[in-house]
Amino acid sequence: MQDINAALPLDGLHFELLSEGRMQALVDFLSDYFFPDMPLSKSLGVVADDSLKEILKVRFSEHLSLILIDESSDEIIGIRTAFTLTRRWQLNTDEIKDEKIKTILKFIYQKHNEMNVFKRFDVNVAIQFANLGVRPDFRERGLGCKLIEAALMFFSQFALEMPCITGEGTSGHAQRIFEKYGFETIHTFLYADYKENGEVVFKNMGENVSTKVYVKQL
Helix, strand or coil, X not given: CHHHHHHCCECCEEEEECCHHHHHHHHHHHHHHHCCCCHXXXXXXXXXXXXXXXHHHHHCCCXXXXXXXXXXXXXXXXXXXXXXXXXXXXXXXXXXXXXXXXHHHHHHCCCCCCCCHHHHHCCCEXXXXXXXXXXXXXXXXXXXXXXXXXXXXXXXXXXXXXXXXXXXXXXXXXXXXXXXXXXXXXXXXXXXXXXXCCEECCCCCCCCCEEEEEEEEC
């Protein structure tokens, strides 16, 4: 991370790779600042309870996520979470108790097998970009873009083993960041088209009209 911090200097802030000692702070950050603002979870009123936090700890246990630290408080003020996906991966919601979270995951991964990045790039492992977020009092400073830049620098060293990154943009803001850094759109899911029992699932989405699935070759 030393090279990344040198290449992307930020006054009073620095990047770290997620450690076990920061894991609880990461899931608390997601609970406090990511889920309340994410369009899909906001639409359904998702609250990150303890069971979801434990699932998140397992998901990010590879310690591949980047966090941005405020040096004055030693607190996390930004995240770019990531984990690996394998060719054999299949969505399993059995351990998730919250039906709203299940609904979101089923929506995002509804075309997973059709959008087979493993076949597309002839690889067995890919990097999944999960959550991108900045604490409200640090927003409007371009830190989301800095987190993407830092993550791309970090994962470029694994290009031979994991030559592609995939991720989902659920808001217009997230989509603009993905596209700024050369991610290719491989599918678009319109919120107005996703229905259960004839009723639109995700309502009051404002300017956010779709989730886009992206991929980038390293």
